[in-house]
Amino acid sequence: MEIEIPIKKWSGKIRAVTIGTEKNGITIGGEDTLPFHHFEGSIPNKPIIAFEVQDIYPSDWLDVVKEPYGEYLKNPIEWAKAAVVKYNADMVCLNLLSTHPDRENRSADEAAELVKNIISEIDVPLIIKGPGSSEKQNQVLNKCGEAGAGKRCIIASAVEDNYKTITAACQAYGHIVVAETPIDVNLAKQLNILISDMNFPPGRIIIDPLTGGLGYGLEYTYSVMERIRLQALGGDAMLQMPFICFVGQEVWRVKEVKVDESVEPLWGDMKKRGICWEAATAITLLLSGADILVMRHPEAINIVRKSVGRLMEK
């Protein structure tokens, strides 16, 4: 018996966003159908994985994640280079954690200097992630935006409280802004409207819907992303932005990843477990529409890359 696959024709399309310069630019988004529904529409760009690099030695990371990077971890520039050269990173996410007032409280100028150096040392597009603490976030991302002027980096993140400052910096220095809202369709849409209202082009906004790791609210993010996508493809222009998900930072702090097998023998090999946990979280987010995944472990990234390859086969 012939089975006819029902084809849904969507009226909306996700905006294609190009990150980086003319030389190293990567384009994401641009799809006019649900994730990997090749039978239904076109998906011109594959999802991208960015390697997370911190501006300071990640003393709180598990040995399992530190091990592949070894000595490189002591110098963020070397670390970023290793990600690109050794592990073929398509993109690097520089996490400026040490600028947080509760951490080393490094100055915005120091962070900007690092951004400048990294940009000159690596030739892949860059995500610049601030420390999160609001006043410092503004200072740091502002200065770093200036340091990366014209490189079309992704600046993470603008939230409801500071979107004006961050958006203004992205506008002045030609970057792409991440609009972060706590797992909610309407809040995501509202922030996109507010940012666009500042005359900022909607084609330079990426949505961070916020996520937890597997077992920590992932399914909540999954359905919110799904709903954002459905509404976007249904024609809602203020939701037709690609997604970015910060996977690594969520996964590697959950109990199920941190407890080693001597404590919980039934949970099995700790290294394998962590890698699988990160990969499983990432692949789930891919299926709900993630366009950029920020991850940590090279082996987990490899697994996800393979999946992306297969999922992109028509």
Place this chain on the structure above:
Amino acid sequence: MSKIIASAAIRGAHKIFSRAETLLKETVKKNGESREVKFPGTAYYLPVVYALTGKKVERLCDMYEPLNQAKSLLPKIPSENLWLPYLGDALDAGIATLIAEEIIEALKFVNGNEPINGIWLGPTTDAVLREQGIKLVDGRMPGFAACVGAPKTKEEAVKLTRDLQERNILVFMSSHTNGVSMAEQLAEEGIEMNWDTFLVPYGKDTSATVHALGFAVRAAMTFGGITPNGLKEAREILLYNKNRVHAFVLALGEVDDEKYATAAGAINFGFPVIADTDIPQILPTGICTYEHVVSNIPYNEMPSKAIEVRGLKIKITKIPIPVRCGPAFEGERVRKENLAVEFGGKYTTSFEYLISKGLDEVEDGKIEVVGPEIDDVEEKARLPLAIIIEIAGRKMQKDFESILERHIHTFLSQAMGVMHLGQRDINWIRIGKEAKNAGLKFKHLGILLRAKLLSEFPAIVDKVQVTLYTNEEDVKRLYPAAKSAYEERDKRMGELTDESVDTFYSCQLCQSYAPNHVCVITPERLGLCGAYNWIDGKAAYEISPHGANQPIKKGECLDSVKGKWKGVNDFVYERSNNTLPSFSAYSMMEDPMTSCGCFECIAGVLPGTKGIMIVDREYQEMTPSGMTFFNLAEFVGGGQQTPGFIGIGILYIVSKKFISADGGLKRVVWMTKNIKERLKDKLAERAKEIGEEDLLDKIADESVTTELEPLIEFLNNVNHPALKMEELF
């Protein structure tokens, strides 16, 4: 526009234009027309010329075209006997002036009379613009003041400067009055002037004022992402400035023709002029958001007048009170042993009353205590208190008074060592000993209230004045007015009907977990969570126009009994992601309103009784429907229409529109004791209104039965009115 102003502006424009023309000719003669010309540190050429004409001036010969455009804009100088409106002409003259002025300023660089000289900083570089501009865009800097001319004395110049600095307003200075410039006055007083102090002297000529507009146009280009190309983009740049760059001109001292011409240029940007001299005023709204020219303003009132006329929003970053303040202290109690002073409770007369007034009637920042202060009374004193808050705002509405007033509780509770309970005339305020020892005065309560009102409600509150009366006499004298206002408000709420308005409000706060649910809030049906009524929705929309509460135009009435309107149906269909085509406000049987899950109560049909039951969230036992509240919630919530069941706010039960299409209150055959208790008086009143005075006694509750059979028996015994009604389904 006033003829005097228009004529002066046009005369001034002609003068400035011919000066620019002559100067250009001479400069070309000396240097050749291919001589380079530019402002230092900018990629925007001559920014104002570039923004307004789209022309990139890089050499002297590039100046001909913009200057010609300026010439074509120059209107004829009006004759004595012409009485036409001059607005358009004066505005054109203003644009011509700015183009000519920027050319004059640029030629200075070629001719060796550098505008960057001594205290004068000359045109702004792009790097400074980006750094300062971000503050302007995100509101840390509420706007800029272009001060043209000079105040009468040095002391007044200093005072005015300090007043502007205090409000984080960026101060540009240019031009002079009879040879005296404001920047020179400040320099003589030893005041440091640079971008870090927010005091920027541009130049002593009137033409240097154009650098302030050069700053403004680049804000639009840099942060608004507009690339100049001609008239259309020029218009966008001007509109960007009108809507987002909150600048204004302070005209200090005599206003000559050239200053008028420059001011006309600024008005094109939506920047109004505030003058200290008695020049003619231009009050009607048009190009500017509010007034255009306001005159005869004393120096000490200039900043607040400018804020009012330009609609500036000042951000308060730190509230100057001696105790900590934040949500963490909200629930804190002040015990008797710890008491410094208290108001109200059952001991003294105490009330809080917030009233909206005209912009002219409220002096922002005026906080006064009438009667004894905290140090004037002995420990544990009990004082009477009247907190009178006067609010003014361009968007303030009478209806918002009660909403703002309700926040007094949260705001005062947030101060460490201050306890606030109740509202209106049943409030009870205690101040603890530690707070008193830390230096807290009654006055600080006023300072706190003002700061909070301004920062939490910037969209509707522009000015706040607070008076705290702590003497018996004044409190007694003021109380009747407050009391009648409370009554008036209640009456207005009571009179507000669905028919009397053309707009309802939606609430989609809960869509994150009930994706297709839309609350429709009408004057007679509050949100099902009980937290939002129609006025709240209206205010929330004013405060956050892209937020979860959106206006719904009712549109054509499709069914007045069931409460169906075309506009509401369309809205609900769209916002429910195309799942709910029809909605009725007054029926639980046909297309009832959906629920998220936050309902205070659930109303559901009881087969065999012709009636319904209502159960509240607190009640966890069995109901006559055979299900508990939580069983019911399972299928009422989640954004689905379940005919026969609705989630409601408790106050909806006593609304005249309570399931009015299905028979109303008379249908209720069972409700929890809790609801009966909470609505006691209101239910009795409603029962009387519908001619069923003893209805309350005929409605069963859990003390009568929680099973259907005995309930039917009970209803028959008491002869419940529902029995005589039609079947519900």
